[in-house]
Amino acid sequence: MLNQSEISAIRNFNRDYTKLLGIMNKKVLNTPLSWTEGRVLLEISFNNDKTPIEVATNLELDKSYTSRILKRFEKNDLISKSPSDTDSRSVELSLTADGQKLVKELDDRSNQQIKDLLTDLSTAEQKQFYQAMATLDNLLFTRK
Amino acid sequence: MLNQSEISAIRNFNRDYTKLLGIMNKKVLNTPLSWTEGRVLLEISFNNDKTPIEVATNLELDKSYTSRILKRFEKNDLISKSPSDTDSRSVELSLTADGQKLVKELDDRSNQQIKDLLTDLSTAEQKQFYQAMATLDNLLFTRK
DNA sequence: AAAAGTAGTGGACAAAGTCCACTATAATGC
DNA sequence: GCATTATAGTGGACTTTGTCCACTACTTTT
Structure with missing residues (x-):
């Protein structure tokens, strides 16, 4: 089982990656x-x-x-x-x-x-x- | 440099992961x-x-x-x-x-x-x- | 002190998505 | 075969989400 700091790191990545994907997805819309x-x-x-x-x-x-x-x-x-x-x-x-x-x-x-x-x-x-x-x-x- | 099939795999992952994150994000909204x-x-x-x-x-x-x-x-x-x-x-x-x-x-x-x-x-x-x-x-x- | 810039707000609108009702057809149970 | 139930697709009406612009009140720059 992952510990709290590992879980936080995953959540953190998810947050950043959501943002990145959001930007990328928006751009495709040129x-x-x-x-x-x-x-x-x-x-x-x-x-x-x-x-x-x-x-x-x-x-x-x-x-x-x-x-x-x-x-x-x-x-x-x-x-x-x-x-x-x-x-x-x-x-x-x-x-x-x-x-x-x-x-x-x-x-x-x-x-x-x-x-x-x-x-x-x-x-x-x-x-x-x-x-x-x-x-x-x-x-x-x-x-x- | 990655080849086309590797790039496709990345795009594929991004698509799936976007969907997953979307679902997860929606759920937080209970x-x-x-x-x-x-x-x-x-x-x-x-x-x-x-x-x-x-x-x-x-x-x-x-x-x-x-x-x-x-x-x-x-x-x-x-x-x-x-x-x-x-x-x-x-x-x-x-x-x-x-x-x-x-x-x-x-x-x-x-x-x-x-x-x-x-x-x-x-x-x-x-x-x-x-x-x-x-x-x-x-x-x-x-x-x- | 004038000019230019920034924080915050609101009006008006556009885009994205949801919900419901309806028609037309298909599938299911009998 | 016939009634019931389910499914494909459409449209109306609406809500949510987000954008754009203009404006006020202040700050910063010069």
Whole structure:
């Protein structure tokens, strides 16, 4: 069991990291998209032909909120909706060419951001960083 | 320099961790406070006699937004304001007894949350977790 | 003493998110 | 097959959260 000072250190890291992620997430939005919109678009890009409900549940968003976002996306010609052939209540979402272009942009920016973040570290330190993060990932997420 | 798959892994971790932190942050709010309000209260507790402007700049909040939060806090008797004796435009903030009590509650909850998060890990794994996080903290924040 | 800057507040608004009700279809129990 | 129950998607109405701007009262700079 961890002692109090270790727990405090973890909380401290979480606080700082929340802030960092917040800043990074905001910056990705030098696109016309809000953070949540960005997540939605990426979610669709991960797997074309996702339904709105899948997007909403994966991102833990309100379905009506999601619906509105998707409507905006359609209006701005980022995605298109096509009727599902297995469930006629539902629709399948796919990225338009513009949508794909924007995803690529977001993607490039995100990659660049990570590089920028690590730019002050030596190669050895970067590896160390990666290793430490892989450890956390494994302990928190992958194992489950 | 990290390769693309390593960068992707980092981004992936960031995405998952953002989500986790989001959930954890929301949960702390089984108090009457929103997340930002909680941060503000903690910020004051870190160092009594902070001024509103210090709080706002430390947390990167809009000062008018901060002002309103503080007003609410005062109304709910969580903090009190006393005129600064060095700058008569400014005020010094301090926690009331109720405020301190709430801080303690938030604090306990946060500690518990970390414990819960790690509860499925063995002691060795918890140490490993702590170590990995300390590495990240050092590379990202402490060094600077 | 004038000019420029800063602390704090409030009005007005925008953005983000929630809640509820509704329609249309699907799935389930019988 | 038919009634019941559940689910996908949408929209209205609202709350919460956060931003922008202008203003007052003071401080600092020159």
